Amino acid sequence: MINMLDTVLTIAATDSSNGAGTTADLATLNFFGVYGVAAITAVTAQNLNEVLAVKPVKNRIFTKELQALSADSMPKIKVIKLGLIPNEKILRTTVTFIREQKKLNPDILVVWDPVAVAGTGGELSEINYSLWLHIILPLVDVFTPNLNEALALCEGFEVDTSGLKNCMDSLTQLSLYFRKLGAGTVYLKGGHLPALINEDEKTAKGRSSKQGVSEFEKLTSYIYDVVVSGENNDVYYFGCGRFAGASNSTGVHGTGCIMASAVAAMLAKGYNAVDAIAYAKAYMTRGIENSVDVGARSRLFRHGYINNSEMLQYFPYMARTVSELELICNPAENTGFAPCAHDLGLYPVVDSSEWIGILCENGVKTMQLRIKKPESSEQLEQEIAKSVKLCEKYGARLFIDDYYELAIRHKAYGVHLGQEDLIDAKLNPIREAGLRLGVSTHGYAEIARACLLKPSYIALGHIYPTGSKVMASRPQGPSKLADYVALVDPAYPTVAIGGIKLHNLGDVKSSGVGSVAVITAITAAPDPAAAVREWLDAVGAGSSDPAVKTERRGRTVKKTSSGSETGVSKSRTVSAKKTGTGRSASAAGTSAKERARRKSRSVKTEKTSEDNA
Numbered sequence: 001m002i003n004m005l006d007t008v009l010t011i012a013a014t015d016s017s018n019g020a021g022t023t024a025d026l027a028t029l030n031f032f033g034v035y036g037v038a039a040i041t042a043v044t045a046q047n048l049n050e051v052l053a054v055k056p057v058k059n060r061i062f063t064k065e066l067q068a069l070s071a072d073s074m075p076k077i078k079v080i081k082l083g084l085i086p087n088e089k090i091l092r093t094t095v096t097f098i099r100e101q102k103k104l105n106p107d108i109l110v111v112w113d114p115v116a117v118a119g120t121g122g123e124l125s126e127i128n129y130s131l132w133l134h135i136i137l138p139l140v141d142v143f144t145p146n147l148n149e150a151l152a153l154c155e156g157f158e159v160d161t162s163g164l165k166n167c168m169d170s171l172t173q174l175s176l177y178f179r180k181l182g183a184g185t186v187y188l189k190g191g192h193l194p195a196l197i198n199e200d201e202k203t204a205k206g207r208s209s210k211q212g213v214s215e216f217e218k219l220t221s222y223i224y225d226v227v228v229s230g231e232n233n234d235v236y237y238f239g240c241g242r243f244a245g246a247s248n249s250t251g252v253h254g255t256g257c258i259m260a261s262a263v264a265a266m267l268a269k270g271y272n273a274v275d276a277i278a279y280a281k282a283y284m285t286r287g288i289e290n291s292v293d294v295g296a297r298s299r300l301f302r303h304g305y306i307n308n309s310e311m312l313q314y315f316p317y318m319a320r321t322v323s324e325l326e327l328i329c330n331p332a333e334n335t336g337f338a339p340c341a342h343d344l345g346l347y348p349v350v351d352s353s354e355w356i357g358i359l360c361e362n363g364v365k366t367m368q369l370r371i372k373k374p375e376s377s378e379q380l381e382q383e384i385a386k387s388v389k390l391c392e393k394y395g396a397r398l399f400i401d402d403y404y405e406l407a408i409r410h411k412a413y414g415v416h417l418g419q420e421d422l423i424d425a426k427l428n429p430i431r432e433a434g435l436r437l438g439v440s441t442h443g444y445a446e447i448a449r450a451c452l453l454k455p456s457y458i459a460l461g462h463i464y465p466t467g468s469k470v471m472a473s474r475p476q477g478p479s480k481l482a483d484y485v486a487l488v489d490p491a492y493p494t495v496a497i498g499g500i501k502l503h504n505l506g507d508v509k510s511s512g513v514g515s516v517a518v519i520t521a522i523t524a525a526p527d528p529a530a531a532v533r534e535w536l537d538a539v540g541a542g543s544s545d546p547a548v549k550t551e552r553r554g555r556t557v558k559k560t561s562s563g564s565e566t567g568v569s570k571s572r573t574v575s576a577k578k579t580g581t582g583r584s585a586s587a588a589g590t591s592a593k594e595r596a597r598r599k600s601r602s603v604k605t606e607k608t609s610e611d612n613a
């Protein structure tokens with residue numbers, strides 16, 4: 001169903017082939033469930049081989065289009081997406097219009113896809129954008145150039161292609177150039193990178209490989225996009241396989257327009273820029289993998305309604321450091337963490353071994369020791385050691401928050417780490433010691449990062465306002481929680497956290513989440529033992545653990561005929577393997593209807609001996 005109030009205005013040209021331009025923009029917006037309106041800047045005669053003609057509309061008509069669309073009789077525009085602008089007259093009118101709109105509504109967002117040349121090669125605009133950057137970029141919230149466009153706009157910049165690290169640093173510098181000129185989030189798409197690497201470098205990089213995958217292969221077998229966003233210029237790397245099916249063509253027609261429209265749609269739906277980009281990339285991968293070869297130079301993108309139950313296989317991976325990004329290039333070594341029960345059930349988070357004792361005695365089977373201000377390192381270690389012993393005695397799963405080295409030393413069941421913790425944490429020792437890893441996420445981009453690390457479970461938060469932790473993001477709410485669960489389940493066990501109380505538990509359970517983590521609902525209860533029992537009745541203690549360590553789910557990275565690897569094959573199993581046990585009837589949110597729906601899904605599940613237990 002389209003939400004008519006989430007309105008996106010596309011300012012762009014028509015494309016007679018409907019592969020790109022305003023009609024493709026409107027199609028994309030439609031498939032994302034937002035309402036699209038268009039102000040046409042030019043009429044182009046194009047097909048999948050070439051641009052035959054570009055005819056700008058008269059500035060007088062263009063001005064009238066904008067006037068009509070911003071009238072009170074129309075839904076309020078939330079996002080403006082800029083595509084092909086053929087000449088300076090139209091550009092001036094556009095800039096004036098955006099300034100006026102931003103004055104009237106400071107929340108309006110602008111996405112700019114700097115179209116100058118068609119994918120098939122034809123010149124589309126007579127504007128020298130380099131001269132306009134300082135005027136346009138301060139008005140732009142998300143700037144989405146591809147590498148060729150970015151290099152054309154930053155004359156003299158040379159991308160360092162000597163290895164993945166240097167290359168990512170170089171793309172970050174290029175993105176920062178646009179940020180300094182005023183752009184909000186810069187989303188630099190790196191698909192054109194291989195064309196910048198010369199033959200000599202190929203052999204040199206092949207020899208310099210340490211891990212069996214040459215630097216050349218790393219740079220050419222995958223696509224890396226760089227996103228720079230936020231006050232601190234936070235860097236996000238998005239990586240995905242390269243689509244092998246496009247090798248006989250110039251690519252898929254219209255991807256720049258469609259991608260920018262998908263980002264605009266997600267912004268209109270209220271997602272932040274980085275989450276919008278993560279989801280838009282998944283939409284792109286699905287449409288590109290299913291694109292149609294009609295025997296022309298470029299292929300036709302295949303649109304479709306978004307449906308989270310099938311989107312995980314198309315999701316990009318996100319990394320915050322280049323060493324994390326390397327995991328994409330070494331899929332065989334990226335084996336993932338030990339699996340845990342698919343439904344962890346009630347999951348109280350407490351700050352002392354005394355609390356751990358109370359939980360164990362009252363039948364809780366999953367819990368976390370989260371000590372934020374230890375009295376001393378000795379006291380911290382003693383508390384961890386004591387808690388591990390208690391949980392061993394009662395057959396309960398104990399996750400240790402943050403202190404993974406102590407968790408390894410004392411052989412806890414698992415560790416819980418947040419997005420910031422992951423930047424410095426050494427994950428190999430956790431994996432090698434067989435401890436489970438739970439990872440916090442707060443939206444699509446962080447889920448994309450969690451999926452790269454292949455944790456034992458994914459925590460989704462914070463669902464409601466919480467007084468137990470200062471949060472950088474907004475509460476997700478139960479509807480987004482349901483979307484996230486539909487995306488990652490059954491590939492990963494899920495845990496909901498943040499502000500969950502008995503009065504909102506029904507909505508949380510309806511999402512199908514496998515576990516509910518709470519702090520104050522139990523620790524601030526007048527009778528904690530009674531509260532634990534009440535919560536256990538409502539949520540359940542979760543299912544039992546898998547009997548044996550099974551193969552971690554992950555993308556099947558297929559070799560293409562040229563020998564390069566691609567993670568884009570249909571046969572990949574990113575969402576296909578459920579390594580946990582079957583769901584217990586009392587598991588959070590698992591209604592009979594929901595279980596039946598999941599069973600009928602076409603995902604293969606891997607049974608363990610306990611599935612039938």
Ligand SMILES: Cc1ncc(COP(=O)(O)OP(=O)(O)O)c(N)n1
Pocket residue numbers: 349368370401402416417418419421438440459460461469495497517
């Ligand atoms: C189950 C669960 N989910 C989320 C968190 C939060 O972890 P993190 O983001 O690292 O924040 P701190 O708890 O360390 O403050 C959690 N601990 N447990």
Ligand SMILES: Cc1ncsc1CCOP(=O)(O)O
Pocket residue numbers: 461462465466467468469497498499500517518519520521
């Ligand atoms: C640690 C943490 N991480 C996300 S929300 C949260 C606090 C949850 O506490 P409460 O259940 O009291 O809202």
Ligand SMILES: [Mg+2]
Pocket residue numbers: 401402416417418421
């Ligand atoms: Mg933490």
